[in-house]
Amino acid sequence: MTMRDLFDDFDADNDNFEDWDTFPMTFEDYAVTAMQTAVYPGAMVYPVLGLVSEAGEVADKLKKYFRDGDHDDTALEEPLVEMRSKMRYEIAKELGDVLWYVTAVASDIGYSLEEIADLNLEKLTDRDNRDMIHGSGDNR
Secondary structure (H helix, E strand, C coil), rough: HHHHHHHHHHCCCCCCCCCHCCCCCCCHHHHHHHHHHHHCCCCHHHHHHHHHHHHHHHHHHHHHHHHHCCCCCCCCHHHHCCCCHHHHHHHHHHHHHHHHHHHHHHHHHCHHHHHHHHHHHHHHHHHHHHHCCCCCCCCC
């Protein structure tokens, strides 16, 4: 079963959608396929601006969730339990757009998504080892 099959059969009112972990796709699989749709002049400017725009759309979905719903002013403690599957699905689609742009920027600077993920985990592990997960600044 492919991801498309699962999404075609998706029931937006079903809060028990449990097939997310059945997608056998790697970062490399995704990047090869996604970058076949990358049509833009030059490098980096278009995908960086797109990344910012799509990240804003993710935030906008959450903003409207709180604006239109019956929620307190507190953040979601357990989004899988508290947020209906349709909203989670809509956010997931926006995250897919974010992933496309991240992939394009990474490709433009000569990095694979695997390398980007490894670099991030190295940075986080180093911060954790130095008890610097909390705080601010790029090089803490």
